Amino acid sequence: MRSWTVGDIKITQVVEMPVEIGVLDGLIEEATPEAVQQVPWLHPDHADAGGQLIWSLHSYVVDTGSEVIVVDTGCGNGKSAPLIPAWGNLDNPFLERLGEAGYTRDKVDVVLGTHLHLDHVGWNTVDEGGRWVPTFPNARYTYVEDEFNYHRGIADENDISSDLAGAVVYEGANPDIRNQTRLVFAQSLQPCIDAGLLDLVPTDHIVTEGVRYVSTPGHTKSHHSVMIESDGQCAFVTGDFIHHPCQIGQPGWRSHGDFDRALSAARRAEFVEANADSDLLVLGTHFAGTSGGRIVRDGDAYRLEPV
Numbered sequence: 001m002r003s004w005t006v007g008d009i010k011i012t013q014v015v016e017m018p019v020e021i022g023v024l025d026g027l028i029e030e031a032t033p034e035a036v037q038q039v040p041w042l043h044p045d046h047a048d049a050g051g052q053l054i055w056s057l058h059s060y061v062v063d064t065g066s067e068v069i070v071v072d073t074g075c076g077n078g079k080s081a082p083l084i085p086a087w088g089n090l091d092n093p094f095l096e097r098l099g100e101a102g103y104t105r106d107k108v109d110v111v112l113g114t115h116l117h118l119d120h121v122g123w124n125t126v127d128e129g130g131r132w133v134p135t136f137p138n139a140r141y142t143y144v145e146d147e148f149n150y151h152r153g154i155a156d157e158n159d160i161s162s163d164l165a166g167a168v169v170y171e172g173a174n175p176d177i178r179n180q181t182r183l184v185f186a187q188s189l190q191p192c193i194d195a196g197l198l199d200l201v202p203t204d205h206i207v208t209e210g211v212r213y214v215s216t217p218g219h220t221k222s223h224h225s226v227m228i229e230s231d232g233q234c235a236f237v238t239g240d241f242i243h244h245p246c247q248i249g250q251p252g253w254r255s256h257g258d259f260d261r262a263l264s265a266a267r268r269a270e271f272v273e274a275n276a277d278s279d280l281l282v283l284g285t286h287f288a289g290t291s292g293g294r295i296v297r298d299g300d301a302y303r304l305e306p307v
């Protein structure tokens with residue numbers, strides 16, 4: 001289990017599972033095997049010898065000393081995932097691994113979500129006797145209000161298209177996405193709402209001392225990454241703002257899963273340039289290998305140096 005220290009804060013990666021090679025092929029359309037092979041530093045951690053991308057599903061536990069925060073909660077066990085069938089009905093020992101890291105379910109104070117896609121909210125709940133119940137009974141489940149309302153609008157069939165001017169993909173217009181969003185709400189969010197554990201917060205909200213949301217829209221309407229700062233050091237949990245490390249080498253490579261691909265690419269290019277050769281520890285929510293690294297200049301491009 002990998003962990004990093006940022007000032008007084010400890011961050012631990014808890015892996016749910018590696019993604020089977022091929023499941024996400026084509027998600028980033030520019031990342032063809034031929035194009036990926038032109039980016040040699042991606043092999044072997046982030047791409048195989050044939051140029052197929054390697055991905056991971058994991059959470060980060062941010063332990064400030066006074067609070068335990070779980071950032072994103074993977075796919076979960078036994079969930080319905082018709083949109084990505086390989087991620088449905090899973091049976092992974094994620095909670096056992098969380099326990100091995102020192103965090104039992106009752107010790108989690110905050111669940112923090114970057115966005116509401118099925119692979120980021122799954123361990124919000126567990127099946128107990130045929131009923132979905134909150135996994136972390138003492139936690140505040142925290143989401144940015146705009147992000148929550150956007151997905152709720154899709155699930156509820158509200159006409160939110162006027163909200164989405166300029167979006168490349170109107171997710172709500174896709175019946176498969178609408179159905180998946182309803183399942184996400186029913187299985188992974190509503191039980192937390194019913195238990196009174198949901199907190200909706202404004203954009204760029206400060207969660208606790210040293211931990212704050214940073215607006216990184218594009219993958220979803222109000223996607224937020226998470227900045228962690230302590231004693232002059234900082235780390236940044238990407239969420240799907242940087243979906244795969246190939247987008248550090250090529251910030252313009254866009255994901256089919258993005259709500260607004262042009263916005264996502266533009267914000268990513270700014271971020272990579274602004275943080276290159278800095279001490280910022282970048283923790284990728286789907287990065288395989290060490291999952292953490294620093295952005296360094298590499299000729300006229302950039303790469304991720306593992307940390």
Ligand SMILES: [Zn+2]
Nearest residue numbers: 117119120240
């Ligand atoms: Zn994701």
